[in-house]
Amino acid sequence: MLNLNDKETLDIITTQMEAATARTRTTLKYEERVNQFSSSPVWSANDTAQTNLIHEFTELLANKLVQSFNATQGLHETDFMDRFWLQSTATDSEHSTITAFLASDGDNHELMSIIDPLSTYGYMVATNLPTLLQITAQNGPQIDYSESEMKALSALTKALYATGYQFRSVDETVLQPVAGLTFGTKFDNDKPLTNSATITEPGNVRLFVETDDPVASFHVYDDEGHDWMDLGAASEPGDGLAWESTTIPDELVGSNLTLSVNVHSDQNVPALDELFVTAANNAILMRETTREGQYVLALPDHNDLTVTVDAEQGNISLGYPDATVQVVELVHNYAFLGTWLRGVLPKRPAFN
Numbered sequence: 001m002l003n004l005n006d007k008e009t010l011d012i013i014t015t016q017m018e019a020a021t022a023r024t025r026t027t028l029k030y031e032e033r034v035n036q037f038s039s040s041p042v043w044s045a046n047d048t049a050q051t052n053l054i055h056e057f058t059e060l061l062a063n064k065l066v067q068s069f070n071a072t073q074g075l076h077e078t079d080f081m082d083r084f085w086l087q088s089t090a091t092d093s094e095h096s097t098i099t100a101f102l103a104s105d106g107d108n109h110e111l112m113s114i115i116d117p118l119s120t121y122g123y124m125v126a127t128n129l130p131t132l133l134q135i136t137a138q139n140g141p142q143i144d145y146s147e148s149e150m151k152a153l154s155a156l157t158k159a160l161y162a163t164g165y166q167f168r169s170v171d172e173t174v175l176q177p178v179a180g181l182t183f184g185t186k187f188d189n190d191k192p193l194t195n196s197a198t199i200t201e202p203g204n205v206r207l208f209v210e211t212d213d214p215v216a217s218f219h220v221y222d223d224e225g226h227d228w229m230d231l232g233a234a235s236e237p238g239d240g241l242a243w244e245s246t247t248i249p250d251e252l253v254g255s256n257l258t259l260s261v262n263v264h265s266d267q268n269v270p271a272l273d274e275l276f277v278t279a280a281n282n283a284i285l286m287r288e289t290t291r292e293g294q295y296v297l298a299l300p301d302h303n304d305l306t307v308t309v310d311a312e313q314g315n316i317s318l319g320y321p322d323a324t325v326q327v328v329e330l331v332h333n334y335a336f337l338g339t340w341l342r343g344v345l346p347k348r349p350a351f352n
Helices: 007-016 019-038 047-069 080-082 130-134 145-163 270-281 329-331 335-342
Strands: 085-089 096-104 107-115 125-128 182-184 192-199 205-210 215-221 233-235 240-249 258-261 286-288 293-296 304-310 317-320
Touching: 007 019, 007 047, 019 047, 019 145, 047 085, 047 096, 047 145, 047 258, 080 085, 080 096, 080 145, 080 335, 107 145, 130 329, 145 329, 192 205, 205 258, 240 258, 270 286, 270 293, 270 304, 270 335, 329 335
Parallel strands: none
Antiparallel strands: 085 096, 096 107, 107 125, 182 317, 192 258, 205 240, 215 258, 233 240, 286 293, 293 304, 304 317
């Protein structure tokens, strides 16, 4: 239900523009129409018409995206674009989807979807895009795309990232930028911080462990390994963890109580240890920067790959000077990074 008498709508349809501009202008025009509907006694409660409205504007955006892709380096005048098409659907008056397909003889191969493309929080979901396991496996699942198709898929996802759409899961595909790649990580609790005290009388006791790192968990053990943490309460005064109790029983007199504290720190991340070893085996220097929790790998291409541990959030983030370089491209040049990532990403449980 596009108003082709509206100059702005007509200009969007007839003007060649980059994908980011097309997304912005189409979304703003759609929001204007939604506001007009919401203030109308005829249309405000008409869910069917509103669902059709979002479908029409989603279709418009899909057509503009294809138009922009046909002018994008790496996609322009390729066999890929001759077979590429987008399908628009709307599930209700507020939600729509653009699904990408690659056509072949008798088949439409689904690639990915853009969920809620007309919203500011729209995002992408991979369906059959290359994964880390595929590009690194020797005897496992193989990539079912040709070299030219891989190049086109890389250009396509780069264009969509430039538009503002992103994948939300790090495991979905290697066709997403290295810069900003973030994933959860485990912390090694085999060496907790401890402090002990001998109980000389029943009643009060205070144990304290000094640390600047985020506390993950704690326990209070006696000499036989029994946990007495429920006898007291913990507090974090700012420079560590304190545990205090006023109900120490007679049976603990003469025993030692040990406050055992597990912390999150860049010093106890197995994934970082694995990267250090893997990089060293490939003659790559890994050094700590002046920023807490950040490390740098000086790659032979004279670009630095940064690895930053956020102990508070429990994750690792990667950084790279060229924000458009994708995982698949970096792993192609440095296979050891693929080996490391394969072991540490969330769906590969070795370090997560």
